[in-house]
Amino acid sequence: MDPKSLRFTPTHEWVALQGDVATIGISKFAVEQLSDLTMIELPAIGAKLAAGKAFGEVESVKSVSDIYAPLAGEVVEVNNDLRDNVQLLSDDPYGKGWLIRLRVENPGAVASMMDHDAYEKMVAEDAH
């Protein structure tokens, strides 16, 4: 997926919306910051997620981080390949490293999220 077409959260998740289904992942920047990933925990299909609440966790040699739901909705698909091979997330965070697909309650909420330029700007500012 072209990161320029995605929307981002301040907590480094990305969203790609198609109809009312959102594919959700973690930004390349966040993956690089975590580095040396060891494990990811994702919800089961059917789980109901609340916007802004943790729905999973990603662990690296250094630390463990929560992953937050950018939008409210129901999990309709989970990237099970990641459970066996979390390296996919490091290698291809915007493609094979996607996390879950969510049937969202309010697709319109995506419009208010940061676009790629705004996200890059936030990351650059945080670095200083």
Next chain:
Amino acid sequence: MSSADPLLRTALHRWHQAHGGRLVEFGGWSMPVQYRSIVEEHQAVRLGVGLFDISHMGRLTFDGQDALDWIEHCTTNHVARLTENQIQYSLMTNDRGGVIDDILVYRQTDAYLVVCNASNRTKVVAQFQAHQQGTQSHFHDRTEATAMIAVQGPKALATLQPLVDQPLEAVRYYHQTTGRLLGKLDSVISRTGYTGEDGFELIVPASSAEEVWEAILEAGRPHAIMPCGLGARDTLRLEAAMPLYGHELGEDTDPYSAGLGWAVKLDKGEFVGRSILSMRKEAPPLARIGLVLEGKRIARQGAIVLSGDREVGLVTSGTFSPTLQTSIAMAMVAPDARTVGAILTVDVRGHRETARVVKLPFYKRPATA
């Protein structure tokens, strides 16, 4: 040190910044935690050679007639047993038998050198000063005037040898020499390290640190040398089951509980902490153990260790072991929970994870042929 104080910088700080070092606060210093990948840096040390800036470690030199007695009084191991150029792992304990710091004591030709942890340098200096009365000796804090560089891994000797004016093979484990580096720099070269591999640690003038660092990188190129940060230093020492102050060691931990009773010589004469330690030796309140977790979650410092439903202790350090490819941890537990092979559980953020008690260390380097 309060958070308002500016961080200390090593003589290699600029190099780290220019080469992608991810800088973090450690013991009051700004230090690289990694350059690219902790796991890649770790493997470089296990399989080839890695280079570490360890200039944050405290370096105190002692000279004068009665330096020996002074250090002897403030530390637990037997300094008088050291032969010239020999190095000893030791502990500085308080009068409650708790550990102020774990240190190395070097016996040099006309002096002693004490290397202590960055975060404890102020405490160590204060303790020596508190027991200075009556001695004619002096110590000098050489930390900021010098740099300290570790070259670690099976290819450390081959990397370093061409840069030194004498045969390093002759320097035995836990011994030092004063050699000339790059044909001009008088340096302390010790066969020591904190990785579980063969290797050397160098002390050079701070003003020459970058030149030495670059020369080692160049010499190590055929062996795929990598600069390594504190992240790899931590995973390497943990696999080798070496304690880290603030984790396995602290002011309220006695050496016997930490499994370091071998570094306490109760029969050497009086020293700070001796009377309480002679009692602790009989019944240490805790035991340091190794755990291998069944799942992938990492049990980090502070996680509760249980035997059945009974809390038996706390995890002190945990990581993913790049060598064993599994989640490992060290913990301090009640002595009756230390049995190798026993199955315990660890509460990792609300998940009960199964863990097996294993013999330490997790990793031991293959014997050299």
